[in-house]
Structures are given as C-alpha cells and as structure tokens.
Amino acid sequence: MTNNLTQEITRTPPRSAGDDIKEASGVYDQTDISVRPEEFRQRGPAEHREKTFELRNVSVSYGGNRAVHDVSMDIFHKNITALIGPSGCGKSTLLRSLNRMNDLVPSAKVEGSLLYHGADIYGPKVDPVQVRKVIGMVFQKPNPFPKSIYDNVAFGPRTTGIKGDMDDIVEEALRRAGLWDEVKDRLDDNAYGMSGGQQQRLCIARCIAVEPDVILMDEPCSALDPISTARIEDLMLELKERYSIVIVTHNMQQAARVSDMTAFLMVELTADEKSRWGELIEYDDTSKIFTNPGDSRTEDYISGRVG
Amino acid sequence: MATDEKPPRTARTRLAVAGARSSTESVFGARGRGDRLGNRFFLAFLLLGMAMAITGLAAMIIWAIIEGSPRLSMDLITNGPSTLAPETAGYRPAILGSIYVIGGVIALIVPLGVGAAVYLEEFADKTRWWNRLIELNIQNLAGVPSIVFGILGLAFIVRSPLSLGAVPAAGAVTIALLVLPTVIIAAREAIRAVPPSIREGSLALGATQWQTIYRQVLPAAMSGILTGVILAVARAIGEAAPLLLVGAVTFVTSDPSFFGPGFTTLPTQIFDWARRPQEEFQVLAAAGVLIMLALVLVMNSFAVWLRNRFEQKW
Numbered sequence: 320m321t322n323n324l325t326q327e328i329t330r331t332p333p334r335s336a337g338d339d340i341k342e343a344s345g346v347y348d349q350t351d352i353s354v355r356p357e358e359f360r361q362r363g364p365a366e367h368r369e370k371t372f373e374l375r376n377v378s379v380s381y382g383g384n385r386a387v388h389d390v391s392m393d394i395f396h397k398n399i400t401a402l403i404g405p406s407g408c409g410k411s412t413l414l415r416s417l418n419r420m421n422d423l424v425p426s427a428k429v430e431g432s433l434l435y436h437g438a439d440i441y442g443p444k445v446d447p448v449q450v451r452k453v454i455g456m457v458f459q460k461p462n463p464f465p466k467s468i469y470d471n472v473a474f475g476p477r478t479t480g481i482k483g484d485m486d487d488i489v490e491e492a493l494r495r496a497g498l499w500d501e502v503k504d505r506l507d508d509n510a511y512g513m514s515g516g517q518q519q520r521l522c523i524a525r526c527i528a529v530e531p532d533v534i535l536m537d538e539p540c541s542a543l544d545p546i547s548t549a550r551i552e553d554l555m556l557e558l559k560e561r562y563s564i565v566i567v568t569h570n571m572q573q574a575a576r577v578s579d580m581t582a583f584l585m586v587e588l589t590a591d592e593k594s595r596w597g598e599l600i601e602y603d604d605t606s607k608i609f610t611n612p613g614d615s616r617t618e619d620y621i622s623g624r625v626g
Numbered sequence: 627m628a629t630d631e632k633p634p635r636t637a638r639t640r641l642a643v644a645g646a647r648s649s650t651e652s653v654f655g656a657r658g659r660g661d662r663l664g665n666r667f668f669l670a671f672l673l674l675g676m677a678m679a680i681t682g683l684a685a686m687i688i689w690a691i692i693e694g695s696p697r698l699s700m701d702l703i704t705n706g707p708s709t710l711a712p713e714t715a716g717y718r719p720a721i722l723g724s725i726y727v728i729g730g731v732i733a734l735i736v737p738l739g740v741g742a743a744v745y746l747e748e749f750a751d752k753t754r755w756w757n758r759l760i761e762l763n764i765q766n767l768a769g770v771p772s773i774v775f776g777i778l779g780l781a782f783i784v785r786s787p788l789s790l791g792a793v794p795a796a797g798a799v800t801i802a803l804l805v806l807p808t809v810i811i812a813a814r815e816a817i818r819a820v821p822p823s824i825r826e827g828s829l830a831l832g833a834t835q836w837q838t839i840y841r842q843v844l845p846a847a848m849s850g851i852l853t854g855v856i857l858a859v860a861r862a863i864g865e866a867a868p869l870l871l872v873g874a875v876t877f878v879t880s881d882p883s884f885f886g887p888g889f890t891t892l893p894t895q896i897f898d899w900a901r902r903p904q905e906e907f908q909v910l911a912a913a914g915v916l917i918m919l920a921l922v923l924v925m926n927s928f929a930v931w932l933r934n935r936f937e938q939k940w
C-alpha cells in the first residue's frame with residue numbers, strides 16, 4: 320500500500336493539459352492547486368470523495384429538441400461511474416458532452432455548468448482539443464485506424480506532442496491494455512486483422528497512450544463475447560488505479576460488477592406531454608442502487624420489469 | 627462532417643438485392659421458360675456491351691500497330707517534325723509539350739482539387755446557400771464542353787488578366803480548369819467514404835481537425851482521390867481542341883519551354899499529320915497514336931501502382 324502510494328505521488332507531474340484548461344477558463348486561482356490529483360480521496364462516503372466532474376443543471380439539446388434535461392451529479396476521482404437506462408434516454412449524449420465530442424454535431428447545445436476539477440469545460444477560452452487530450456473516449460464499435468497496430472497507438476502521442484521514446488510509449492500502452500503479449504510480434508500488421516475484442520483493447524491502448532485523466536466508454540463491450548468482455552472489465556478495474564472512468568452500459572451485471580457509482584437515467588414526458596427527454600432519476604453508490612434503490616422506477620428497470 | 631448520401635447507395639443496394647434474388651430464384655425455381663429466357667437475354671446483352679467496348683479498343687490498337695509499324699523507331703521520339711522528310715520525322719517537341727502540359731495539370735489539379743473537396747466535405751456548412759451554389763456549379767462545370775474552356779483560356783489566361791501568352795503554362799492552366807470538376811467530385815466521393823468513426827476516434831484522442839484530415843482522412847481517401855486524378859489526366863492527355871485555341875500550334879520544330887511561346891502537344895501534332903493527304907503522314911499519325919497510348923499506359927500504371935499502395939479496406 321505504501322509502496323503503491325509513493326509510486327502514485329512521484330508518478331505524474333501536474334497534468335499539463337488539464338492545467339491549460341484551468342488557466343484558460345480563469346478558475347485556476349479559485350481551485351486549491353496545492354491538492355494534486357494524486358492526493359485526491361477516492362474512497363469513503365461520497366461527500367468526502369474528490370470530484371472529477373461537477374454537473375449542475377446540465378441540459379443538452381439537438382436543434383431545439385432537448386435530449387437530456389437538468390442533470391446534476393458529481394463524478395468522482397478514480398471511480399468507475401456507470402450510466403444506465405433505456406435506449407434513447409441520453410446516456411451517450413451526456414457522456415459525449417463530458418469531453419465536448421458533442422461539438423461535432425453542429426446542432427447540439429449544452430446548457431448548465433459542467434466543471435472539470437473546478438474548471439468550466441465549456442468556458443469561453445477553452446479549446447475543445449485540449450479537453451479531449453485530458454478526457455479520452457472509447458466508442459461502442461471498435462474504430463481502429465486503417466493503419467498498423469503500432470501506428471494506431473503512436474498516433475495520439477505523436478499528434479499531441481508527447482515526448483519520449485515512441486517504442487516505449489507504445490509498448491507501455493499495449494501492456495496496460497493487456498494486449499502486448501498477443502500483438503508484440505505483429506506490431507506492423509494492419510489493425511483490421513485483429514479480432515473485435517482485440518480491436519477494442521487496441522482502442523483502449525490508443526486512448527491511454529495519450530495519458531488522459533478520464534476515460535469515457537460508450538458501451539465498450541456491446542459487440543464482444545463474454546470472454547473479451549471479462550478481459551475489458553478486468554482492464555477497467557486495473558485502469559481505475561490511475562484514471563477516472565465513466566462507462567455507459569446496457570449490461571446490468573457489468574454495471575454492478577465494475578462500477579463504484581451508478582446513475583440511472585430514464586426517458587420522461589414533459590409536463591405538456593409534447594416531447595420527451597432523458598432525466599437523471601437516481602445516482603448513488605452502485606451497491607445501494609442494486610440492493611436498495613431509492614426510486615421505484617430504478618428498481619423496476621434493474622429488475623427487468625421495464626425498459 | 628461526412629453526411630451519407632442515401633439515394634445512390636440504396637439504388638445500388640436495390641440492384642444488388644434484385645440480382646441476388648433473381649439468381650437464387652433461377653437456381654431453385656422451376657419458374658417457367660419465360661424467366662430463364664429473360665435471364666439468357668439479359669446475360670447476352672451484358673456480354674454484347676462488354677464485347678463492343680473491347681472490340682472498339684482492340685480495333686483501334688490493331689489498326690494503329692499495323693498502320694504505324696513501318697515508322698516505329700527511335701527517330702519517332704528523338705526527331706522533330708518535318709514536312710520535307712516525313713520518313714524520319716518524329717514527335718519530340720510534341721512529346722515534350724504534352725509532358726509539360728500534363729505535368730502542369732497534375733501540379734494544379736491535385737492541390738486545388740483536394741483542397742476544394744476537403745473544404746466542401748469537412749468544413750462547408752451545407753445549409754448555407756453559397757456552399758450549395760458552389761456544389762451545383764461544380765456539378766455543372768463537369769459537363770461544359772472543352773471548347774468553352776478553350777475560349778476561356780484564350781480570353782483570360784493567354785490574354786489579360788493573366789497574360790501568359792501562348793505557352794505550355796497557359797495550356798496547363800486551361801486543361802486544369804477543364805478537368806478540375808472531375809477531380810473534385812471524385813475526391814469528395816472518396817473523402818465521404820471514410821467512416822465518420824475514424825474522424826471521431828482521431829478527434830477523441832485530442833487531435834485537431836486539421837491533424838485529423840491530414841493524417842487520417844486524406845491517407846484513407848488517397849486511393850479514391852488517385853482514381854479521380856487518373857481519370858482526369860487520361861482525359862487531359864487527349865484534349866486537343868482547347869489547346870489549339872490557347873495557342874498550341876500544329877507545327878513546332880524546336881523543344882518547348884514551360885513559359886516560352888510556340889508549343890505543340892501529341893494530339894495537336896497527330897491532328898496536323900492526319901489531315902494531310904500523303905500516305906507518309908498517315909503512317910506518321912498512326913505511329914503518333916501508339917506513342918500517345920504508350921504514354922497514357924505508363925502514366926496510368928504508375929498511378930494504379932500508387933493507388934494500390936494506399937488501398938484501404940474497412
């Protein structure tokens with residue numbers, strides 16, 4: 320444990336890209352910079368844990384149609400946070416607004432405040448590219464680049480200008496993604512020749528090669544068999560030692576197995592019954608959500624009675 | 627971002643589905659003679675179409691070989707034209723002129739065509755009227771007869787405002803304008819075929835939009851873009867009419883220079899020989915056709931080789 324801790328503290332220098340965001344949005348001075356991410360508390364009752372994201376009344380709409388309405392929640396440091404809920408309730412939308420991937424949809428609009436370590440990631444001076452360097456993303460369908468395995472992993476560090484020996488960076492990322500032994504002899508092969516599960520772990524390796532602080536995963540196992548799924552779940556539990564992870568999943572067992580916190584979203588009709596949007600119904604410790612949910616709709620959903 | 631244009635794909639899909647279904651039915655069903663006859667007829671029709679295309683090409687090549695073979699020698703490449711000694715006359719200035727013009731065309735259409743395609747696919751907001759107007763214009767320009775571009779080249783490139791004079795550079799600019807729409811349309815098609823998930827994956831790693839285009843989208847679209855360039859260059863090599871208008875003279879004995887007046891190209895030179903009544907000049911023209919075919923073949927093989935190196939499969 321002590322060994323682990325010293326390693327933690329000496330490991331990462333202050334996350335430069337994250338600091339950029341803080342400086343850019345002018346909140347740097349408001350946050351307590353003497354607290355480094357390494358020292359953040361990640362265990363214990365929720366109110367004592369350190370926050371990675373603070374969402375306050377976040378709403379997302381696509382060209383006037385609201386998809387997610389009024390979500391307020393805290394996402395904690397070095398926790399795995401699961402988003403569950405029926406299809407169309409806005410899980411992906413909410414997830415993609417955390418690293419500004421929604422900017423790619425011209426009609427998408429985010430309201431409310433979305434703070435990352437106290438800094439507004441939708442602040443006027445914030446560059447979405449910087450946000451995505453710190454907050455990485457793994458997609459539902461494995462989407463390796465049509466390049467060699469090596470180049471897939473090296474692309475991120477090269478473009479974001481991470482210094483160091485590229486061979487080492489690639490090996491380290493592949494090792495941490497649990498893929499090194501399977502691919503070390505064919506690093507120059509095209510990534511499309513790998514199995515789906517391997518491709519997805521390659522995408523995870525690609526993501527951790529740029530050393531993000533948070534990894535967002537949108538149904539990362541939905542296209543995979545149970546064995547690949549188990550490998551990725553193990554991987555998530557390992558990655559949790561260094562990264563905060565937010566995962567969208569339709570698999571209740573998966574949420575129960577890996578996550579620390581679970582948020583349940585559901586499609587709600589507006590008061591005038593004209594349109595529907597996703598709302599956060601309940602957000603709590605995973606153990607509480609799955610054993611003793613506070614809302615009957617949550618209970619119905621996880622016990623398979625609706626959705 | 628790439629939008630998927632449904633109509634061509636669904637039409638193609640429907641065709642493929644119909645084809646698959648009819649062949650399955652012909653295997654399984656004793657569906658009557660009518661169907662089987664229909665299938666036979668359809669197949670015969672397809673074969674006929676293919677045969678006509680191949681026969682045309684083969685006939686032309688065979689004719690040119692038979693007709694031009696007496697003159698196939700190094701003289702043809704190393705000597706200039708001569709009306710006095712047609713038996714030793716060659717195509718040297720014309721070959722050089724064609725190479726200059728084509729080189730200029732390639733140097734212009736690759737950056738301009740790819741640039742325009744990238745703008746239209748990745749940056750242009752399709753809801754804005756000016757972008758839709760540009761698109762419409764490009765589609766229409768692809769159908770404008772080449773002689774119109776010749777007049778345009780004469781009026782604006784040879785004379786003021788560009789005032790290049792009747793030089794290979796002016797020919798290159800004119801032909802580049804002529805084939806640019808083809809390149810743009812092909813490059814857009816290729817860029818649109820790159821799955822959006824590739825762009826998302828790249829952007830999610832913290833790459834800028836420019837890095838994403840330059841290092842992911844363009845390499846992935848390269849083979850499609852090169853196909854467009856091949857088509858455009860093949861057309862550019864054969865163009866004579868607009869070049870005649872911008873000053874490719876039919877009879878030049880000295881080597882051209884890119885910005886120097888007095889140049890000719892293979893098609894214009896062939897045209898000049900072919901319209902003379904004497905037998906020797908007819909032979910010379912046929913030999914010129916062979917040179918042109920060889921040139922096209924060499925350039926296309928190089929481009930195809932290049933394209934295969936970039937071939938992507940999703």
Ligand SMILES: Nc1ncnc2c1ncn2[C@@H]1O[C@H](COP(=O)(O)OP(=O)(O)OP(=O)(O)O)[C@@H](O)[C@H]1O
Nearest residue numbers: 381386404405406407408409410411412413424597
């Ligand atoms: N690019 C978009 N443009 C317009 N509307 C969108 C877009 N993406 C999502 N939506 C809408 O937003 C709502 C929420 O979609 P979202 O993809 O976030 O749901 P989800 O919870 O991830 O569903 P699933 O579990 O099926 O992935 C839906 O009503 C959807 O139609």
Ligand SMILES: [Mg+2]
Nearest residue numbers: 410411412537
């Ligand atoms: Mg989704």
